[in-house]
Amino acid sequence: MIHRPLAALAAVFVGHAALTTAHAQTLDKIARTGQIVVSYRESAVPFSYLLTPHKAVGFSVDVTEAIVDDVRKALRKPDLRTVYMPVTGQNRIPLLVDGSIDLECGSTTNTAARGKDVTFSINYFYAGTRLMTKRESQIGDYAGLAHKVVATVGGSTNEKVLRRQLDARHIDADVVLTKDYAEAMKDVVDGKAAALALDDVLLYGLRANASDPDTWEVVGETLQIEPYACMVRKDDPAFKRLVDATLTRLMKSGEFTRLYAKWFESPIPPRGANLTMPMSAALKANLIARSDRPAQ
Known part of the structure; x- marks a missing residue:
């Protein structure tokens, strides 16, 4: 017979496990709520930055939108709503882990330490x-x-x-x-x-x-x-596969290279500044290898 304190404790653990499972199954959560919550950074030029008080643009914003389009197709929900939430270096991982956001693509470095809490996509930049x-x-x-x-x-x-x-x-x-x-x-x-x-x-x-x-x-x-990569919740291989498939599609089709040229080698808003930053050898190699290996 389980004593009441132990039973209560067990209930807490079961409830936590259920919550974790619900958060981990991102596609199920998105289908159930009818929306996907994605993050953006307010001043991470040219990856993600505010062009107006309510409009973020940038390289990783374009990547995020490509992933969202593939989520719509996978779930057969063309009217799926996209909710944008600003994040900082301090809260981006906690907000992903607790289910507040479903996807974080920005200027986040893929590290083994962070990999204990989240899962990273294919690397899409090296800095x-x-x-x-x-x-x-x-x-x-x-x-x-x-x-x-x-x-x-x-x-x-x-x-x-x-x-x-x-x-x-x-x-x-x-x-x-x-x-x-x-x-x-x-x-x-x-x-x-x-x-x-x-x-x-x-x-x-x-x-x-x-x-x-x-x-x-x-x-x-x-x-x-x-390496920079998108973050998804841990123990959710289905959503990681979808995100990686989108990046693979972009890289193999040449669309990724076009997006890179748009944001790193061309004038960008709001003042037409040009970073004039050619694609690095490391990134060119990963367009073929498509590795999600963390920083060493």
Whole structure:
């Protein structure tokens, strides 16, 4: 006979297991609710950023919309509603895990540590941490950060890589953490920080869309090549297969290359800035390999 406290505890575990299963079966959840909830970042140029207060655009937004189209076809629900929810580096994983969002495609690095909580799709970009600073600062590399303040986004892989680099080289710098890219950039613009440490592509995007791009430069060696991928909930192989199938279709058809050229090698809104960033060798290779291997 089970004592009441144990029975109550067992009920809690059963309820939690049921909730977890419901959240894991994303396609069932979408079909039941008649909507798919997808995320966007507000200032991750050119992956995902706000063009108007209520309209996000970007490379990963286009990828997300392609996945949503395939979800509509798979579920035979052409009128499936898409709900867009903003996320930050701190809440993107918790919101996915608890079922608030169903899919996160942005500038999220595929890591083994994150893979304990979520599942990653095929990698669709490769980046590395660098620094951006004002030209007048005369900071040319990480050593130039000594006795200065450097900003980065809290909870990002950039924070970990930056701290590791500073420790390894015994550089005494003050690392300030912000909630997102826009806030980190503002700290440098306002003089609260001497440099900004982020993935190189994000730095090029921020510089291209700055009011005075020529006053900024990206410096320092590239630290740790990192793959970006979409995140889905764990233990949901059916939804991962669908997301991977969409990416495979885009990569094999040439549509992925067209989208890359649109956002990385052409003028982009709102001011027609051009990152002029050719596709890396690592990404070209993964258009063929289509690996979901995490950062090493």
